[in-house]
Amino acid sequence: MIDVHCHLNFRGFENDYDEVINRAFAKGVTKIINTGTQISSSRDAVKLAEKYDNLYAIIGVHPHHADKPEENWLEEMKKLTLHPKVLGIGEIGLDYFSYKSNGIVDKELQKTLFEQQIMLAYRSKLPLQIHNRLAGEDVIQILLNHKSYLSNPPGMFHCFAGTKEVLKSALEMGFYIGFDGNVTYKGLAPGETVSLPELITYTPLERIVCETDSPYLTPLPFRGQRNEPQYVILVGETISSIKHIPFKQVQSQTTKNVYAIFNKIIQ
Ligand SMILES: [Zn+2]
């Protein structure tokens, strides 16, 4: 299994990322992709990727940070795109969930940064890794407006949630769909209207990728603890039981899908 989206570049893994990474590889995880959420964490993702053969990085400014991007952030990102282990631009997109810590970041700022990073991905010929929370319609609209600037395939939605209409539009544009440990939770997340098993059933296996978003979204039965890339296997097992197909098939097809999205990854 490949974990296409996690944050071992975050502080929570500072003291034991080596053990965490080796635990994942020992369990059968073959590759791990760390994603940045601002310039500093993007740089850290690249540094980590330089230390291990099977680690890669995705760089970007998350919509949470759209109101406080670091100085010369776009120039810095442009430099990082040239790195051989930088596979894509992410996590970028829109987030309309109201967080206790910072509410909702100004939507126009979020849109501007999203568009700037779509154009950077176009110029550097990299796919997108999209973050969307309760903003599916606007994310789709912006992507449609920039259709001629998207690569083929255009990338993936990470930690998908939303309506079937948004999912259908994403699939029609050629995007792959990432699912996480929250597929093991019961009920709906705040603001959502469609359950994750329903969305998984609707998405063809040929378009699914698995991820953990570690340290967040720890699957059952480990919910409450810090998440780790080794648990991407639990995501794969849950998809296998929802779709009634063998785990081995989920494993091999989702791996193929990762190679189809990220052409800089070494198989
Ligand atoms: Zn995200």
Ligand SMILES: [Zn+2]
């Ligand atoms: Zn994330």
